[in-house]
Amino acid sequence: MTDNKPWDVVVVGAGPAGLTAALYLARYHRRVLVVHDGKSRALRIPLTHNAPGFPEGINGADFVRRMTDHATHFGAEIREAHITDIRRQEEGFALSVADAADLVARTVILATGIFLNQVDLPEDVHEQAIKDDVLRYCPICDAYEHTDAHIGVLGCDSNGAAEALFLRRYSDRITLMPLSHPELTASQKAQLDQAGIKVMTGALVELSPRNDRIDVVLEGSQTLGFDVVYPALGCSPRAELGTALGLAVTESGCLPSQCVTASPIAGLWAAGDVVEGLDQISIAMGHGALSATKAHNWLREQDGETLT
Ligand SMILES: Cc1cc2nc3c(=O)[nH]c(=O)nc-3n(C[C@H](O)[C@H](O)[C@H](O)COP(=O)(O)OP(=O)(O)OC[C@H]3O[C@@H](n4cnc5c(N)ncnc54)[C@H](O)[C@@H]3O)c2cc1C
Structure with a gap:
């Protein structure tokens, strides 16, 4: 028909x-x-x-x-x-x-x-975290609003490293974290070190968005708290x-x-x-x-x- x-x-x-x-x-x-x-x-x-x-x-x-x-x-x-x-x-x-x-x-x-390739959260929790401004996927869109914030970037590969470096212009408190394991080359790691970006090695265990911050639990380390997390997936x-x-x-x-x-x-x-x-x-x-x-x-x- x-x-x-x-x-x-x-x-x-x-x-x-x-x-x-x-x-x-x-x-x-x-x-x-x-x-x-x-x-x-x-x-x-x-x-x-x-x-x-x-x-x-x-x-x-x-x-x-x-x-x-x-x-x-x-x-x-x-x-x-x-x-x-x-x-x-x-x-x-x-x-x-x-x-x-x-x-x-x-x-x-x-x-x-x-x-978008998204982090694994129930849909309602995920969308609420976006509304609460603690989870963001687009530094070009939103980084200005996170000037001087404590920012986490998820995805320890060249995508994540590039995104962390992009965000560095907005804040000197940037932490890069792996979803499963770090995949950075020695030169990428050196560049991140030089820019003052903290690089974690433990795999992601849990993400807990709250209305004014987001907690990240990594394997083998304490819970880290951020104003906002940018997954680079x-x-x-x-x-x-x-x-x-x-x-x-x-x-x-x-x-x-x-x-x-x-x-x-x-x-x-x-x-x-x-x-x-x-x-x-x-x-x-x-x-x-x-x-x-x-x-x-x-x-x-x-x-x-x-x-x-
Ligand atoms: C949380 C968030 C914040 C953002 N913030 C900004 C911002 O501040 N500034 C900015 O510039 N950009 C921002 N973006 C990006 C912006 O939303 C996109 O760049 C924009 O929507 C792209 O427009 P588009 O028309 O190409 O695609 P979309 O807006 O994604 O539209 C795609 C359309 O195609 C339809 N479609 C696809 N396949 C089919 C099919 N087979 N049959 C029928 N329909 C189909 C969908 O239903 C939809 O209507 C943000 C995105 C997100 C998720």
Whole structure:
């Protein structure tokens, strides 16, 4: 069963990337549908301080609601559903939707984001710790608010070491701790020592978030208390719809950055965190605007509406 009339564009994802793309496309008078499964990372932001135009900060769910209202105001349609598969067909693409009819689209923008690799805590405890500002995953987003704080970094490999060094500019009380065992080279260890970053060796036994601090128990040592802990555990990009169409992913599992403006698949673009690069709202919005404009002009070209 299919939802018969092809959409000009189906955007998969209703985060900052997908909603910006939808806004632009609606204002290009395109028939645009956004499909999302309710998992935008932006919804989890308690208060972002680096979204331009909001010096007092804005809550992520409010921000997504504003972007949703803005896109629908100009005519974008938004549906909540999970896209399980995508395939090429003569007139563009067919998208399989869990528990609903297939969708047909002339073009598609994948704005599907990433999943964070998280520490092992019950979901409600984990989300409360984020709200309480004792557990954070993004130093670029939040380190400013932790200036001079006592900061723990979890993950004693080159990722963790790089994150600890990044945070060192904000505080001289940084401790790097392994999830299981340290994997640092001698030169990385020397660099951390020189920067005054404390490196622990015992594996993580327990994390206990409280409302104003977080305790970390490591094997063979006492409990350490921090104002905030940053796990540096990487992420899992939601790139599976791209790979289903044959796109190759980068070393980190993202879609290549060329997919924002010129993917190897005609009629397909990608935007936001799922694309290799800096995982930030402002970048996602920029990708959204770019990919939408590329899709619109490609359709104009197909329909003989451009200067020859
Ligand atoms: C706690 C936290 C704090 C953060 N703080 C900041 C900050 O202060 N500043 C900042 O710039 N960034 C911050 N970020 C990062 C920011 O949230 C992301 O960079 C931004 O959300 C990326 O936008 P996106 O549209 O690419 O992806 P997302 O917002 O993650 O949206 C992805 C969308 O794709 C949908 N989707 C994926 N696969 C499917 C599928 N198969 N079917 C249907 N739907 C699908 C999801 O449901 C979702 O709607 C933070 C993130 C977190 C978790």
